[in-house]
Amino acid sequence: MRHPCRWTVFFLVAGFLILVVFTRFSRSNSSAASSGAGGIQLIREKRISMEKERLTISEERVTVEYEFLNETNKDISTEVAFPVPPYDCKFDDPGWPRSFDDFRIWIDGKEVKYQTEIKAKANGSDCSKLLRRFGVDIATFGHIDFGDFHSIDFKKLSQSQQNKLTKAGLFDPYPLWSVLKTYHWRQVFPAHKILRVRHEYAPVLGFSI
Numbered sequence: 765m766r767h768p769c770r771w772t773v774f775f776l777v778a779g780f781l782i783l784v785v786f787t788r789f790s791r792s793n794s795s796a797a798s799s800g801a802g803g804i805q806l807i808r809e810k811r812i813s814m815e816k817e818r819l820t821i822s823e824e825r826v827t828v829e830y831e832f833l834n835e836t837n838k839d840i841s842t843e844v845a846f847p848v849p850p851y852d853c854k855f856d857d858p859g860w861p862r863s864f865d866d867f868r869i870w871i872d873g874k875e876v877k878y879q880t881e882i883k884a885k886a887n888g889s890d891c892s893k894l895l896r897r898f899g900v901d902i903a904t905f906g907h908i909d910f911g912d913f914h915s916i917d918f919k920k921l922s923q924s925q926q927n928k929l930t931k932a933g934l935f936d937p938y939p940l941w942s943v944l945k946t947y948h949w950r951q952v953f954p955a956h957k958i959l960r961v962r963h964e965y966a967p968v969l970g971f972s973i
Contacts, residue, residue: 797845797948811836812953823967830961834953845948846878846963850885853905853939867947869963878949886941887933894932895941898925905939915939 796809816831834840848864869876883892884902892902898921900906906915918926918935929935953959 796842797946809840809842811840815958821967825964826967827962827964832953832959832961834955834957834959837955839955840953842951842953843948844951845946848945848947850942850944852942853908864945864965864968867963867965869947869949869961871951872960876949878947881946881948883944884934884941885944891932891934891941894929895934898929900929902941903943903945905941905943908939913938 796807796812811834813833813835814830815833816829818829820827820829846867846869848867867878869878882903883890884895885891895902895906898917900915900917900921906917908914909916914937915935918929918937918939921929926935930937934940951959
């Protein structure tokens with residue numbers, strides 16, 4: 765009999781790795797990130813090649829180790845990004861919460877800090893500014909209370925403010941947006957040297973009805 769947790773974790777990771785730090789287009793083509801007015805955008809960095817990739821999966825931890833080579837004669841400094849798959853607020857999801865808050869990364873054995881970009885999307889539109897204007901935390905769905913599954917931030921607002929967010933399609937009365945989270949950092953790739961990158965995170969369980 766197949767172990768349901770193992771299969772669930774495997775399929776989650778298989779889908780997740782498509783978006784991981786450097787999307788694997790080919791041996792000589794990786795992805796970097798460019799920070800612009802529209803947020804983080806993934807671009808191709810042809811000067812850096814992925815020489816090695818090792819994936820370790822367990823029910824408690826996912827670890828991915830890479831070796832990247834800058835094949836040019838100059839150091840390359842670029843923004844790199846790890847986009848988290850969008851997640852929603854679903855009261856019937858046994859794998860909740862799906863925030864991937866324990867993401868960690870090491871460069872050549874040294875743990876590094878990163879920045880986090882968080883956006884909210886509902887009905888195909890970016891609603892981040894509206895939620896922040898009313899003090900509603902995006903990543904936690906307004907500090908959702910699992911007791912009655914209502915947003916604590918939403919409850920603190922005036923009736924007029926609640927009506928505006930409800931009319932905008934963000935509450936009904938539960939949070940209705942998806943969270944888009946991207947971890948990103950500035951990285952230098954030394955000329956003609958291997959850079960070893962390792963990142964870890966805890967997998968979450970998938971589910972189906």
